[in-house]
Amino acid sequence: MSESFLELVKARRSYYALSNKTPIPAEKITQIVSDSLKYVPSSFNSQSSRVVLLFGKEHEALWDLVLEVLKPVAPPEQYPRTIEKVNACFKSGFGTVLFFEDNAAVIDMQEKFPLYQDRFPTWAQHTSGMLQYIVWLAFEKEGLGASLQHYNPLIDEKFRDNYKLPVTWQLVAQMPFGAPAAEPGEKTFLDMDERFKVFGH
Template sequence: MRPHTLTSAFVSVSRLYTAAAAASSSTCRATHALLPSNLLKTCIPSTTRPLSTSSSLSKLVSPQAETTASKQEIRIPTPSTPVTMAANSATLLESFKARRTYYQLNKELPIPKDKITSIVQENLIQVPSSFNSQSNRVLVLYGAEHDKLWDITSEVLKPLVPAESWDATAGRNAGFKAGAGTVLFFIDTTVISNMQEKFALYKDRFPTWAEHSTAMLQFATWTTLEAEGLGANLQHYNPLIDERVAAEWNIPANWQLTAQLVFGGRAGEPGPKDHLPLEETFKVAGA
């Protein structure tokens, strides 16, 4: 398991791809492991595959401006030069860029529910976990069951929210309920306990590593659903709603709720999204 260091990961893939044609088969398999196969085009043999140069990707890697902060010549990129990337890497990055927060949703799904279910299942299978512990668990709610979740959330929150703030809270919950479904993400704490006993040296790390894995699953699910034309937004009403959710849907006591991904048809556009300058957030050494 690794954090989401997307830029360096995909630049490495591009370099490997252009350096050795024999690596194209493994690159293809790795790419399809991240997204369900029905979301990506069939891999093209490396001898004929065109490499894309996108101006939209130019901000990811560029000429380096050296700094004297370290004898290791740590360098900070300044966006200017486009990067040639393998076709599948570019496709993945375009999907990552297209993933946004859609708060305005409706119940008109652009794809069948069984396809959504299959996409979520495939993400659950493919997302990595530390020591392959497979601690992720998922519940998908559609229709009336989805509506029930957000009714429950309102019931739990109303006694806790100041009266003068309730209208705003109720409006947000109504927006979530207006969607078509919710994916609930859980961590199986029994898996964590078992790994802590088996690998005592890393006992204090397994809870954090499990959080890494559920975060990757949330990101993968969010991205793949939006790649199919859905809108989605990620919420965190746990642990306030945990007890009611467990009782309503017979959730095992060892499943710990971590997030709720609301999805549906797009009834509006996402808001603007700003990024910090790469000069403040990214460094490279040894390149």
């Protein structure tokens, strides 16, 4: 079992060329994301992570919003390339998962456990990272390509307003996904002797 899990870990890649097709139904994608959110570990069982899942026109509208927000801040000579990248790599997909952490839940834990109050924001980010990875691996297993993007905090306020989300929901990352439209680029690795040490064996 561990071997098959690690093979999945090795296979997971960032796919930047996505199509709006999917090898599994939207209902199964929804269940994957829901189960991932429900069962991800969190410090003191705080369950501070929140998720928004977008399909179809709602997914496309997110990436239109990204371009709208980027236009006034991107260098004019670079903006055409930004449009091309967003449309070809993210909007072209089947959907997007947006990962949030609820600051209200974090503050609640800080008040309940004041001894650890300075750690809860960091622990919430650990939970979010695990959640993102669980979803990513599950997508890989089902033949979905994905990448992880960070257009927050530029889009946070407008996105929350559009969907009437609580102001305490802090956007952490966006994961566009869909059927891979091209192979990912080559992945290189640093020397493991510089990154990994074993003692006592």
